[in-house]
Every structure is written in structure tokens, then in C-alpha cells.
Amino acid sequence: MAGSRKTWRRDEIVAAAAHCFMQQGYHATRIDDVAAHLGCTKGRIYHYWPTKTDLFFDVHRAGMARLFAAVDPLPDGPNGAAQLAGLLHAHARAMLDHHTYETVVAQGVQVHRFDRLSDVQQQVMSDLIASRDRFETLFLQALMRGMADGSLACENPSITVKVLLGGLQWSIIWYRPQQGETEQDRADLAAQMVHPLLHGVKKHD
Amino acid sequence: MAGSRKTWRRDEIVAAAAHCFMQQGYHATRIDDVAAHLGCTKGRIYHYWPTKTDLFFDVHRAGMARLFAAVDPLPDGPNGAAQLAGLLHAHARAMLDHHTYETVVAQGVQVHRFDRLSDVQQQVMSDLIASRDRFETLFLQALMRGMADGSLACENPSITVKVLLGGLQWSIIWYRPQQGETEQDRADLAAQMVHPLLHGVKKHD
DNA sequence: GTCTATATACTGATAGAC
């Protein structure tokens, strides 16, 4: 059950790990750093995860879950352009709202490309890669739909999707949550980020 | 002098370090990895650089130099739109051509935010940050010029520039140089990357 | 379930031979 004590403990640790991985990156973060951030020692962390790698994968998974949670409830909309607009706005908001987790997602599975992973870890890594692809496909489908219904236009849909998502996801580099930032501030920023991207694929006669 | 034996040795090491940092990231790369990639031992590397951090900074510097080299020779062009188009195309090409170095630039100075740095290292870091800002300003100026001369339009120039550059720079995540890739292939890819971004800020009546 | 203490392994950097 989602609200169990054990789940709560795990989530608390995942959040602390996300913070540390965001600030310092995976390799520079020591398990002791995560523990210190929680005000405990690493004994607690090793009680819930066997290795640092497994903890990272769970933070990554939590980040992906937040990305999907932002776009899954969206309606399809009247045409491809409207659908893509909804997706991009929701994704921009998610990148800002969950900046900590998404910075970890951006470090991605790349960090473990050269690690020796167990079979189980390898499977987890494959699942994470698959979920990233699935996420990108949501945007690709909206773009293709828009090209079919005449509301959108572009030369190379699969490259274009990567560029559009990149424009939003690069915010992990320059954006930092601000003290006293309101919901409205973030909504405005998200809109300003999406505008040039959406305008770039809209069909103009 | 640029072609001296010592300079050549340094460049060779910087290239090997760039390759390793690109593949594994800064922290996961051991000095022994860089040496192995050169077919020597770390004695050679420590003869030219006092620390791994200083080596990283030189790779970063080399990456920034390539970015500027791609856009510095460009003419201003007849208007802001033409100027920005030239900048974006050149930058897209540079991101693909120098993928290895630019992947290191993207890791940026962030990697050393929590390191204890010497005064000299701190200064080098400041210079690198300043050069990144200067680079972004080139694009911002073209955009503002275009808004003034009526060839470009956008809501928030400084956010828009970050989004446009992000769209191109995110290619370090998904692009991998392909075996047998021609100049034309890369030029085409660059054009496909730039198209939606440029279209997004062009003024349509 | 969490802590302390520690084993074990790794890696940045140095010293000194050649």
C-alpha cells in the first residue's frame, strides 16, 4: 500500500538522494551525503537498498513517473496542434516543478554504461530506457497527427521532437527554483519556453 | 607557438581526456583511463597538469574555443533573422562536429561546484562561466536586432535564447557520430534541427 | 530499523629511477 510506513521511509530517502544527485551528480554524491541530508547514517539507507546504483535507479524511476503523471491526464484535443500544445505546456511545467528529479533523469542511465551491473539491474535499466522512449513517442504521435490533419508542419518529425523536448529539458541547466516563486511565475515561464517551440511547428499559410 | 612539440603533446592528452569525459563523465573517468587511452601511464599526464581538475578545465576551454570558432567568422547579414539563422546553423554543425568536446562543456563547471578549488582554479572557472555567457549573448543580440528590424518576434528574448540553444545542445544526449557519416549527412541533420527553432521566432504576418 | 565500527577496494597524486 502506498501510504505504508516503509513506503514513506523509502520516499523520504529517494527525495534526499534526488537532492544530492541533482546538486553534485551521481558519482560525486556519497551515500554519507544522502544520510547527512536526512540527519541519519548510511545504515538506514543500506537497510532499504543493496547498492547506490539501485537507489539511483529508483530516483530515476520517480522522475519518469512525474513526467508521465504530468501528461497522462491530458485530453487528446481537437487536433494535433492543440494536443501538442497541451503536451509541451504540461511538460514544461513538470520540468520546472520537479526540477530536482528531472535533473537526475537527465543524468540518465548513461552514468552506468560502464558499470558492471547485475542481471536485475540490467533489466531495470532497460525498463528505464524503454519508458524514456515511450515518453518521447507521445510527442511524436501528436506531431504526426498534426501533420496529418494540417495543423502542424515539419521536415523530420523524429528529429523535430528531439529538438522540441531538448528546448524544454535544457532548463535543468539554467533554471533554478527561486525563493518566493509563485505558481503563476512558473506558469508564465513555462509558457514563454513553449511559445517559440510550438510556433516553430505550427502551420502558417 | 601553436605547433610546438609540447603543445602537440598537450592537445593529444586533451583529446584523450575529452573522449573519456564524454563517455564516462568527469568523476567516473580515472586518470589511468585517459593514460590507457593514450597507450601510456599517468606519469605523462601529471607532467603537464597538476590535477585532474585542471585537465578538465582545459578540455572545457577547448570545447568553448570550438564553439566560438564556428560562429565568429560569420557575417552580420542583412537583418536579425538572417544573422540568427547563420548563428543557429553554425552552432548546430559545431555541436555535431565537436560532439565529444561539447559533451564535456555541457558537464560544465557544475561538476566542480562543491570541490575545494585553488584561487587560480576559481579564476579559470569564472572565465569559463563568462565565456558561456558571452556565447549566449551573441544569439541574444541577433534576436533583439531581428525584433527591432521586424524580421523576428518573441515574448521573452532571454528565455527564448535559452530554449533555442537548448534545442540544439540537447543533441549531446541523443546524437552519436555514425560510422560512414558524410559532411552532407551532418549538414542535413543540422538543418533539420535548426528549422523548427528558427521558424518559431520568424515573424509571420 | 538504525547505529557504530570496520573491512576492502579504489584512485588521485607524488617520489624517484631511467
Place this chain on the structure above:
DNA sequence: GTCTATCAGTATATAGAC
């Protein structure tokens, strides 16, 4: 200028007390 050998510091992970 490059190599070999090694030190010293650090970090993951474990064992066992509480």
C-alpha cells in the same frame, strides 16, 4: 619526459551491537 612503485585519503558496503 615518461615510467614504476607507492602513499594517503576516501567511499562502498558489511557485520554486529542495540
